[in-house]
Amino acid sequence: MNYRHSLLALAIASGLSATPAAHALELGEFNDTQFSIGGYFKAEAIYEKVDDGDSRIFGRSNQSRVNLKTVTQKEGHTIVGFVEGDFYGGTFPGENNDLRLRHAFIKVDQTTVGQTWTGQFWAVAYHDYLDFLGGPRGTLGGFNFRTNLISHEVAGFRFTAQDPVNNDADTPDLAINYNLNLDGGHRVILTASGREVENGDFVGGGAIGSKFMIGPHSLNVNAxxxxxxxxxxxxxxxxxxxxxxxxxxxxxxxxxxxxxxRYVINSEWRANVAYTAVEVDDDADTNYEAHRVNLIHNITQDLEAGIEWRKYNLAFGPLLPEGQQVEVMAKYKF
Known part of the structure; x- marks a missing residue:
């Protein structure tokens, strides 16, 4: 049996919260349902120095996105609907500027069904980075992708069954997260992951994500x-x-x-430095390292500008070459 096309039949009224953006424009209420729109516009200029290729400079605005959220209180239940798109259409993100579906899910109380973040995505304490595609690479959120799934949250746990990456798998990809929020803003996330790989074996792994507050600053560690x-x-x-x-x-x-x-300079300025390393037990020499440093300025509460330097030792498609990039960006949230 191929599980990919049967997952949504598990439940038709449920959801994994994709944490809709905090910034949103409230549109009002109709038939006991609250409507709001959110998203942001982002423009980037990037200088790229490829290790085995020509340097170039280019601009893009594909990351800009818009979403619609509905919230309904009915018969003792909270029903959330969420849909969002950006402009990274194409077989590989960035091939064109076509509209792409990011999220489309229903959440009823603590259960989610639809397209949204994988259960593995929630394993990570994410950094404040500008690189949308390559930023979390090397963590369990590295592919930054969403899939069809069913997920349920209870007592700090999140249980997720989702469409398998392996098209021939007979079982769903699975994830269990435990989120522990501590006094002072500290946080620990424990994750177990399991899936059927292409040789037919069902294999597993684990991850820990953590955030430690140091005054207004924060240290994030993932493994x-x-x-x-x-x-x-x-x-x-x-x-x-x-x-x-x-x-x-x-x-x-x-x-x-x-x-x-993350170092908070003041209410308008912050700076971040990050390092990622992955060692793979293979013969293909796919060990990975990434470095990044950025500086971000909040011009207003909703408008920010920033600059980031990053370096990758492995290429992944045309938008993530082996080498260095410098990005200058502006982002307006609504």
Whole structure:
């Protein structure tokens, strides 16, 4: 049996919260339903110095997005609907400026069904980075992708079953997260992940994400280990979605860590530095390192500008070359 086309039949009124943007424009209420729109416009200029290629400078605005959210209180239940799109259409993100569906889900109380973040995505304490595509690469949110799933939250746990990355899998990809919020803004996230890889084995791995507050500043530390994780980290055999976790018909393991520090200069300025490293137990030499430093200025509460330098030691498609990039951006949230 191919599980991919039957997952949504598990439940038709449920959801995993995709944490709709805090910034939103309230449109009002109609038939006991609150409507709001949100999103942002982002413009980027990027200088790229590729290790084995020509340097170039270019601009893009694909990351701009818009969403619609509805909230209904009915018969003791809270029903949330959320749909969002950006302009990274095409087989590979950035091939054109076509509209692309990011999220489309229903959430009833603590249960979600539809297209939204994978359960593995919630394993990470994310940094304040400007690089939308490559920023979380090397963590379990590395592919920054969404899928059809069903998810339920209870007592700090999130249980997720989702369409498998492996099209021939007989079981869903699975994730269990436990989120522990501590006094002072500290946070710990524990995650177990399991999936059927391309050789037919069902394999697993684990991750920990953590955020430590140091006054107004924060230190984020993430780590993962196991098999079947390359599909989520974006690092693995052949460095692709096709078969990132199998080599010579054997499941491939990997271990990685990611650390970032956010320094709040004042209410208008903040700076971030981050480092990621992943070691893959394969013959294809797909070990990964990334460095980034940025400075971000809040011009107003909703308008910010920033600059970021980053370096990757592996390429992944035309938008994430091996080499260095410098990005200058402006983003307006609404």
């Amino acid at each position: 993962h280990y196991g098999e079947g994780l390359g599909a989520f980290t974006g690092v693995g055999v052949n460095n692709s979605l096709a078969s990132p976790d199998v080599e010579n018909d054997d499941a491939v393991s990997q271990a990685g860590f990611d650390v970032g520090f």
